[in-house]
Amino acid sequence: MALPPKTARVVIVGGGVIGCSVAYHLTQLGWTDVVLLERKQLTSGTTWHAAGLIAQLRATKNMTKLAKYSQELYGNLEAETGVATGFRRNGSITVALSDERREEILRQASMARAFGVEVEEISPSELKTRYPHVNTEDVTAAVYLEKDGQGDPANIALALAKGAKMRGAQVIERTKVTGFERDGRRITGVTWLTEGGDQGTIACDMVVNCAGMWGHEVGRQMGVTVPLHACEHFYIVTDTIDGLGQLPTLRVPEECAYYKEDAGKLLLGAFEPVAKPWGMTGISEDFEFDQLPEDFDHFEPILESAVNRMPLLAEAGIHTFFNGPESFTPDDAYHLGLAPGMENVWVAAGFNSIGIQSAGGAGMALAAWMDTGEKPFDLGDVDIARMQPFQGNKTYLFERSTETLGLLYADHFPYRQKATARGIRRSPLHEHLLRAGAVMGELAGWERANWFAEPGQTPEYAYSWQRQNWFDNAAREHKAVRENVGIYDMSSFGKIRVDGPDAEAFLNYVSASDLSVPVGKIVYSQFLNSSGGIEADVTITRLSETAYLVVTPAATRLADQEWLRRHVGNFRVSLFDATASEAVICVMGPNSRELLSRVSPNDFSNAVNPFGTAQDIEIGMALARAHRVTYVGELGWEIYVSADMAAHVFETLLEASEAQGGRLCGLHMMDSCRIEKGFRHFGHDISSEDHILEAGLGFAIKKTGVKFIGSDAVQRKRDEGLKSRLVQFMLTDPDPLLYHAEPILRDGRIVGYLSSGAYGHHLGAAMGMGYVPCEGQSAQEVLSSSYEIEVAGHRVAALPSLKPFYDPSSIRVKA
The missing domain is CATH 3.50.50.60 (FAD/NAD(P)-binding domain)
Incomplete structure (x- = not known):
């Protein structure tokens, strides 16, 4: 050897x-x-x-x-x-046994069309024709993908x-x-x-x-x-079944099962809801082509359902009961x-x-x-x-892996939250929020209030593809922010300190915006790659002559800090993750200035604290920093306060807010407000392959004749013209809901898909945005077309816009 x-x-x-x-x-x-x-x-x-x-x-x-x-x-x-x-295209069929799963697979079929995958919705009788061995009595829908295969x-x-x-x-x-x-x-x-x-x-x-x-x-x-983490993964293989014939792969997610025909035998595999983690004490040095001990009791519920779904299994002998390890991520x-x-x-x-x-x-x-x-x-x-560093914790991985295997076949409801390995990263306001009725979601390990239950309402999700049990709660929170004042916790923001004598020059190199600004100025900016794609979407606040605070989404803090670190070169700067050191309490709405004036002696007027600036303030008996920025499209402030004083500041604000009729709000509200205002969401509407100009963010580039990462690509795009535009859409029918990946039809033809979607409670309809090809076309030509969005196979008329549907001139933001 x-x-x-x-x-x-x-x-x-x-x-x-x-x-x-x-x-x-x-x-x-x-x-x-x-x-x-x-x-x-x-x-x-x-x-x-x-x-x-x-x-x-x-x-x-x-x-x-x-x-x-x-x-x-x-x-x-x-x-x-x-x-x-052994590769062959034998096709695949996924079946639904309920109305909710029917909605899911029909939405998946729509998404397939948007992604250029051939898909066909078939009836139970057509399913029986293509897969004669299956029991179709309770099948509500099925989809067939002809070009799926196996090998x-x-x-x-x-x-x-x-x-x-x-x-x-x-x-x-x-x-x-x-x-x-x-x-x-x-x-x-x-x-x-x-x-x-x-x-x-x-x-x-x-x-x-x-x-x-x-x-x-x-x-x-x-x-x-x-x-x-490795989990045990089970399947059985039958003896040879006479006359079985070549069959498509069949998936029955609600029964946690898939069926694969191979050489006249049938393989039945399982993705059970509660998995069995494996290898907690390490993997044997001799492990090679090994299988794990059988656990028929664990597999039996899957098999019982399978015998009903596939009656021929009752007569077929089991040739192999296999249990082998596979690795799963959080x-x-x-x-x-x-x-x-x-x-x-x-x-x-x-x-x-x-x-x-x-x-x-x-x-x-x-x-x-x-x-x-x-x-x-x-x-x-x-x-x-x-992935966050804590996610390498072995106890965390063990707990989460019990769930992740089963989630592959579980209902993929919108807004579905993980149930295991929760409560790891908590805001200083966590217990206050829970006492107020907060229903938590989890992102990057952070527990975050997504919505607030009313007194007597069960504070938990009831998942659905239709309006979920928190829909009206989010509408009330949305109304508070649009008409009065709302308070919500954004302590999960990633916060990266950039310090050093070259901090200004460094950020001018990695950012598309001009960071040669006065102390206290907040700059909305992007980090670009050499193609002009967006690697990060951030705000950058100048704290001093040699220090800036880069604020990022919770999920991308590590990635954004790594991007910065890999471009430090010879710049004399240091980078520090300051996320946990400060809580962030957002005070948003037309009456937010009044609320802050109740609890702080500082001046929040446009003359002293205009939009896009930060100032140090006293609030209650504490000290904080007020950033006048917004992601909901209203007058408002993000209050940055050290973690030790966060609870006091929150209590002070909450007491004053109650006197004004204000409301605690969750992040579902923030998402619905931001989409009305046309604010982009990183990872959905903008990403590393979305050019900053085509994303409609050219206004954030405030440099002329200055080299920065991506500057050549920006100039090329300006010279060549746009090939696509990020367009906002609002459905004309108030009933359907949009989430993401729904096809965009322009004059009857699929041209793209929604990068994100949510319900615009103030405007009274579901909204979304997505990229529309526009090479050689003016903005007016793009908007003059007829648009529809396909929702679970149904086409719904939509109004397009390149400007925000809500407050397009940002009068409310700058009030």
């Missing part, structure tokens, strides 16, 4: 399907100095026992793009490598490995990675040990963690957080990208039981990112920088 080389451009740790895919795609880009190390034998961890389902449709456009790419790749691999992948997982991985080797990669089995040599933010060497006892170190430029369910531990050895999205805290450590792991359908596209995307240093398109859904 060949030993590893002394040096390599990149070392890939792990020989499952994703490690093989990364090696394949790097060599496809011309990298030859690629080494893949596998502790045992290729595919011997999880890949070998995967079900091999290869679907196209995912929850977002780019994840769908990657899944479609995987299909096309696997279809061609055999001709390239001579290794049979042989192990051979797909082996074909990728062979393709990589054909282009010069070294794939070395039975060689365990035992550690890493580190120099600051870089891994400089990978130490290894063969089963025969040979050992050594590979000096390398980059490392990729593709270690699957070992990925968390390998990450710890590297000094990076890779949050994932949010059911895999990990891809450059590891936070490091300059040359990449991650591709945690594929949540969809590794085969994801690996081709994920390997392609990561290889492109590694090759150029920039993401090939928006990968925010899976970028490992979305």
Whole structure:
């Protein structure tokens, strides 16, 4: 057996399907100095026992793009490598057994059309024709995707490995990675040990963690957080069933089951609601092609439903009862990208039981990112920088993993909150909010008040695709902010201090806006990449001559701080996460100035505290800083107060607010207000592949003749003209609800999809925004078309606008 080389451009740790895919795609880009190390034998961890389902449709456009790419790749691999992948397009069917699930799969069908995936809604009788063995008595709807497929997982991985080797990669089995040599933010060497006892170190430029369910531990050895946990995953395979024939994959999510026909046998797999975590004390050193002990009691409820759904199972013998481990992440999205805290450590792991359908596209995307240093398109859904450091906690991962496996087939209701591993990050106001009736949601571990229950109302979600039980609560909170005053907690804001003699010059380089501003000035800005795409959407407040505060969304603080850190270069600055040091209490509404004047001696007039400025204030018996900015489109302030004084300031504000008839508000209110005002939401309406000018944010670029990251791309777009515009829409029918990804039809033809949606309570209809192609067209030409939004298969007329529907001149904001 060949030993590893002394040096390599990149070392890939792990020989499952994703490690093989990364090696394949790097060599496809011309990298030859690629080494893949596998502790045992290729595919011997999880890949070998995967079900091999290869679907196209995912929850977002780019994840769908990657899944479609995987299909096309696997279809061609055999001709390239001579290794049979077993890939065939047998189609798939998903069925609904309730009205709520019917709404979900019909909305998914609409989304598929928007993403260019062929989909067909079929009746129960058509379902019976395509899948004659299924009991259709209680089926309410079904959708058929003709081009979905399946393949042989192990051979797909082996074909990728062979393709990589054909282009010069070294794939070395039975060689365990035992550690890493580190120099600051870089891994400089990978130490290894063969089963025969040979050992050594590979000096390398980059490392990729593709270690699957070992990925968390390998990450710890590297000094990076890779949050994932293995769970037991069950399926049975029947004996050969005469006359079974080739069948599409069948999914019955409400029964937690999927059915796959293969070589005359039927595989029944389960995604049970409460999963069984595995490997809490580590994984055996000898683990190779292993399976876990059977647990028929755990699987039996799934099987009972399956026998009713598929009566032939009652007569078919069970050939195999299989239980094997697969890794799951805290949010059911895999990990891809450059590891936070490091300059040359990449991650591709945690594929949540969809590794085969994801690996081709994920390997392609990561290889492109590694090759150029920039993401090939928006990968925010899976970028490992979305994970927070605490999510590497083993107890947290154990608790959350009991839920995440089952969520794959659970109802994907809008606003659905995770039920496990909660209460970890709390605002200083947390208990105050709970006592006031707050119903909490969770984001990046933060408990945040999403809405407030009325006295006597059960303070919990009742999920639905229709108007949920908090709809009227959010409407009342919305009205308070529009007509009077509302108070809400935004302590979860990410807060990054940028300090140092070069702070101004540094931020002028990484930001598209002019940060050469007076102390106390607040600048709304974006960080751009070299293509003019938006990497971060922030406000930046100048605190002193040498200090700024960058305020980011809660979920992107780590990613945004990493973006800053990776561009520090020779600038003399320091970066500090100040998130936990200050609470943020938002006071918003036309009567917010009056409220603040009741509790503070400071002057909140336009003359002293105009929009876009901050001032130090006294409030109650405390000290704070008042930022006059808004995300709800009203006169208002964000009050930044040290965590130790936050409760006092909140109590002071709440007491004064009650005298004015004000109201505590939640973040559902904020979302509905912001969409009326046309404010963009990062990660939905704007992302790394959305050009700042096409996003309608050119007003935030206030530099002329100054070089900053993305400035050349901004000028090119100005010279070439826009290819798309972010357009706001308001439905003419007040009843349908919009969430995101609903197709946009222009003059009867699908041209895009909604990037976000919410109900505009003040305007009385659901609203959304999305990009519309406009190359060579004026703004007036874009708006003169007829628009519809498709909602669960029904087309609803919509009014378009490039300006905010609410207060387009921002008179209320600047009052």
